[in-house]
Amino acid sequence: xxxxxxxxxxxxxxxxxxxxxxxxxxxxxxxxxxxxxxxxxxxxxxxxxxxxxxxxxxxxxxxxxxxxxxxxxxxxxxxxxxxxxxxxxxxxxxxxxxxxxxxxxxxxxxxxxxxxxxxxxxxxxxxxxxxxxxxxxxxxxxxxxxxxxxxxxxxxxxxxxxxxxxxxxxxxxxxxxxxxxxxxxxxxxxxxxxxxxxxxxxxxxxxxxxxxxxxxxxxxxxxxxxxxxxxxxxxxxxxxxxxxxxxxxxxxxxxxxxxxxxxxxxxxxxxx
Amino acid sequence: xxxxxxxxxxxxxxxxxxxxxxxxxxxxxxxxxxxxxxxxxxxxxxxxxxxxxxxxxxxxxxxxxxxxxxxxxxxxxxxxxxxxxxxxxxxxxxxxxxxxxxxxxxxxxxxxxxxxxxxxxxxxxxxxxxxxxxxxxxxxxxxxxxxxxxxxxxxxxxxxxxxxxxxxxxxxxxxxxxxxxxxxxxxxxxxxxxxxxxxxxxxxxxxxxxxxxxxxxxxxxxxxxxxxxxxxxxxxxxxxxxxxxxxxxxxxxxxxxxxxxxxxxxxxxxxxxxxxxxxxxxxxxxxxxxxxxxxxxxxxxxxxxxx
Numbered sequence: 001x002x003x004x005x006x007x008x009x010x011x012x013x014x015x016x017x018x019x020x021x022x023x024x025x026x027x028x029x030x031x032x033x034x035x036x037x038x039x040x041x042x043x044x045x046x047x048x049x050x051x052x053x054x055x056x057x058x059x060x061x062x063x064x065x066x067x068x069x070x071x072x073x074x075x076x077x078x079x080x081x082x083x084x085x086x087x088x089x090x091x092x093x094x095x096x097x098x099x100x101x102x103x104x105x106x107x108x109x110x111x112x113x114x115x116x117x118x119x120x121x122x123x124x125x126x127x128x129x130x131x132x133x134x135x136x137x138x139x140x141x142x143x144x145x146x147x148x149x150x151x152x153x154x155x156x157x158x159x160x161x162x163x164x165x166x167x168x169x170x171x172x173x174x175x176x177x178x179x180x181x182x183x184x185x186x187x188x189x190x191x192x193x194x195x196x197x198x199x200x201x202x203x204x205x206x207x208x209x210x211x212x213x214x215x216x217x218x219x220x221x222x223x224x225x226x227x228x229x230x231x232x233x234x235x236x237x238x239x240x241x242x243x244x245x246x247x248x249x250x251x252x253x254x255x256x257x258x259x260x261x262x263x264x265x266x267x268x269x270x271x272x
Numbered sequence: 273x274x275x276x277x278x279x280x281x282x283x284x285x286x287x288x289x290x291x292x293x294x295x296x297x298x299x300x301x302x303x304x305x306x307x308x309x310x311x312x313x314x315x316x317x318x319x320x321x322x323x324x325x326x327x328x329x330x331x332x333x334x335x336x337x338x339x340x341x342x343x344x345x346x347x348x349x350x351x352x353x354x355x356x357x358x359x360x361x362x363x364x365x366x367x368x369x370x371x372x373x374x375x376x377x378x379x380x381x382x383x384x385x386x387x388x389x390x391x392x393x394x395x396x397x398x399x400x401x402x403x404x405x406x407x408x409x410x411x412x413x414x415x416x417x418x419x420x421x422x423x424x425x426x427x428x429x430x431x432x433x434x435x436x437x438x439x440x441x442x443x444x445x446x447x448x449x450x451x452x453x454x455x456x457x458x459x460x461x462x463x464x465x466x467x468x469x470x471x472x473x474x475x476x477x478x479x480x481x482x483x484x485x486x487x488x489x490x491x492x493x494x495x496x497x498x499x500x501x502x503x504x505x506x507x508x509x510x511x512x513x514x515x516x517x518x519x520x521x522x523x524x525x526x527x528x529x530x531x532x533x534x535x536x537x538x539x540x541x542x543x544x545x546x547x548x549x550x551x552x553x554x555x556x557x558x559x560x561x562x563x564x565x566x567x568x569x570x571x572x573x574x575x576x577x578x579x
Contacts, residue, residue, distance in 0.1 A: 007350075007378045015372055108359030112420055115325055115346060115353035115430075116376040270327035 007117045009126060016127050020096065020134040028095045028138050032088050036146070039084050044150075047076055073151040074231035081153060081229035086221060089165045090191070092138065096131040096166075097173030098184040100124060101264065106181060110269045121264040128174055128257060135170075136163050157241070161228030164250040165221060171253025172216060175260040178267070195219045216252045220245045273338055273459045274301040274324065274428065280332035281319050281483075293319040294483040297333070303427070304456045308474030308491075309463040310569060316483040317463045318356060321432050324461070325351060337428060345428075350377055352426035356433045356463075358417035362406035366397055366416055369405060370423065377424040387423060394449075395419040396442070410437040418449070429453060429460045435469055447473060471565040479572050486572045489565055504561035505533040505541050512553030519544045519551075532561065 054068045062068045101124050104110045114120055139162045143154040172190060177183035198219035201209050223242045281294040294316045301307045311317050322328040323335050326343030337345040345351070360369050370388040379387050392401055395415040400408060408416060414437045421429065435443045450473050453460055464470050470477050470491075477489045509516060509529045516523050516531050524532040533541060545555060562570065 008375045008381065011381065012372070012375050015375075107361075108355070108357055109361060111325075111327070111353065111355040111359060112373060112417075113376065114327070115351045115421075116373065117347055117350040117378055118376050119347050268326070268328050270322050 009118055009122055012123075013126055013130050016130040017134060020131050024095045024098075024131065025134050025138050028092045028135065029141065031091055031095070032138070032142055033145075035087055035091070036084060036142070039080060040150070043076065043080060048072065077151055077153050078229045078231055081158070082222075082226055085161065085165075085225040085228060088139070088142075089162060090169055092135045093166050093169035093173055094184055094187060096135050097128075097170045097177060097187070099177060100127055100131065100174060100183075101177040101260075102181050102183050105269060105271050114269060119265075120269060121261040124174075124178070124264055125257075125261050128170065128260075132163070132166055132170065135166050155228075157228045157230070160246075161224050164246055165224060167257070168216065168218075168221070168249040168253035171255070171257035171260075175256040175263065178260040178263040181271075190216070191218055217245065217248050221249060224249065273303045274461075275336045276300075276320075276323075276333070277336070278333035279320075279323065279330045279335055281316075281323060281328065282331040292483055294323070294330075297480075297483070297485050299478060299485055299488070301459045301461065303459055304454075305475045306450060306454065306460045306462065306473055308470035308477035309461060309480060310465070310467055310470055310477055310565070311480035312573060313465075315480045317480060318432065319483075320480070321355075321430055321461075321463060324430060325353060349428075350424055350426050352421040352424065352429035354417045354421040354431045354434055356436065358413050360405045360413075360416065360420075362404065364405050365401070366403055366405065366408070367392065367401040369416065370420060373420040374423045379423060391419040391422050394422070396445075411439055411442060414438055415442065418446070422449070422453075427458050429458065430463075431461070432463045433465065434462060435464065435466060443469070467565045467569055468563060471563045477565055479569055481572055486575075487568060489568050491565060502535045502537050503567065505536060505558060506561050507531050507533060507541075507545070507558045508556040509548075510554040510556040512548070512551065515548055515551050515553045519547045529556070 054065045058068045059065065062071055099106075101120075104113065110120075113123065136159070140154065140159070143158065146153055169187070169191075173183060173187045176186040176190070180186050194215040195218050197215060198212055198217065201212060202219065220242075223245050227240070227242055276297050276299045279294055279297040280292070283291040283293060285291060297316075297320065309317050309320065319328065323330055324337070324342055326341065326346055335342050337351075338349075340348070364372070367388060370391060371384055374384045374388055375381075392398055395418060397412065397415055397419060400412055400416075405413065405416070414434075418431075418434060421431065435446050438446060447469075450460065450462070462470065462473060467477075474491055477491055479486045479489065506526070507516070507520075507523075507530070509531070513525075513529050513531075516525075520531070520533055520536075522534060524534070526532055533544075536544075541558065545558065548555060
């Protein structure tokens with residue numbers, strides 16, 4: 001018997017990144033820009049221009065007209081980002097993970113792929129990481145574009161929030177895609193059901209309420225977005241880094257991703 | 273090299289009865305042989321191949337390739353595989369698809385381009401290398417599927433309906449491909465409805481029906497065995513067709529100078545032909561009505577009909 005052949009799945013990441021950019025990254029970019037534009041339009045109209053007169057009170061408080069404008073923009077960005085981040089990350093995760101495994105199974109593409117010396121868990125695990133990196137890249141592009149047109153927003157908290165919340169959503173989507181056929185629908189259903197049940201029974205003292213911990217804590221995702229949207233200078237204690245919830249959400253997504261890998265390791269690929 | 277040991281496969285149904293696709297299937301395929309798999313639609317051929325690639329798991333029994341569970345074998349060594357339905361993302365281009373598959377198959381980085389060019393030339397896809405998969409005709413798509421299965425020197429090659437959609441020229445060339453693939457340390461499994469194809473290419477042919485291996489026909493030794501057996505022939509006469517009825521009283525005219533001769537041994541046919549020629553007839557062609565494999569296949573299917 002010949003020795004095992006060295007597959008080159010690692011090098012295949014370049015193809016996976018190309019696929020992401022063409023099939024998922026570009027739609028994510030376009031939908032995000034449209035979402036942002038629809039949200040920004042009305043807000044910008046209400047925003048006083050840079051040359052608008054500034055009240056003496058504000059001048060006295062901030063020191064100069066530029067400082068007043070900067071403070072206004074910081075507030076503007078906070079409101080805008082807080083409002084839009086959740087949608088962008090959810091839609092981005094949905095686009096990135098939709099059919100990541102199930103599409104190959106439904107379309108039969110798995111037959112040629114996995115007759116090669118390739119492990120499905122390795123192949124799709126790598127695709128997950130590539131899509132994650134691609135999504136963060138798209139978000140960085142958007143942030144840079146926003147910075148060039150409106151006001152700089154790219155910050156470490158923003159990147160941490162985007163990268164970790166993507167893991168939260170896409171980890172769940174990955175597991176659903178590995179285990180079920182209708183993954184995008186399942187992700188929407190899980191997200192809605194989890195948010196509703198947490199909101200309805202989250203405060204309940206009933207023993208059965210503990211079962212809620214099996215569901216993702218998506219109802220608290222807003223705390224992460226609020227933190228990420230806060231201006232860099234914010235000293236508000238309420239906007240301190242929400243580590244516990246960030247770890248809970250990211251950990252939940254990461255656990256789902258690992259469970260998805262286990263499913264891929266042991267589940268047969270053929271759909272009958 | 274490949275061993276099916278009392279393999280059964282049952283598809284569970286949520287409503288209604290389970291479907292048994294394979295039952296007590298036992299067979300060994302040896303390195304160096306070309307094994308054909310024949311059977312009517314729904315006989316279990318595709319299920320058997322899915323089990324061999326580890327895309328499905330058996331409900332009973334075991335499948336082993338070189339002692340390994342199929343999925344482990346495929347992940348370690350790869351299997352040259354052409355599926356019945358060639359499914360490749362439609363937006364990929366021909367050459368791009370082959371480069372991707374070559375990379376996954378473990379073709380060394382420095383060899384990918386040259387190897388891809390080799391198989392493109394071998395499969396006559398040169399003028400289609402920049403086309404998208406969705407732009408390929410059925411025959412070209414089939415050749416692309418075949419090309420990707422030949423990228424690496426696999427020890428196990430599984431071809432499911434390989435000539436499906438191919439024109440006569442490429443059907444002929446496919447035989448050359450299989451001849452070129454023959455190697456002492458390689459086993460080639462070909463599943464096909466085309467019995468003529470299998471009888472030309474395979475050393476042995478397994479006939480499968482209703483999920484069971486009905487019989488294994490040794491095509492090469494089987495050809496010698498038919499010499500003494502009574503079987504059906506067709507004879508085509510260019511001149512002297514009226515003489516046929518004198519020599520072969522049971523001959524049935526089929527039109528255009530062709531006659532069906534039923535239940536004759538090869539000796540009887542030759543004796544009759546000699547007499548025809550002696551009487552001045554001119555014989556254009558003589559051939560068995562069914563190949564030996566076709567006869568065996570008909571027997572299996574007829575046995576089912578009789579049940």
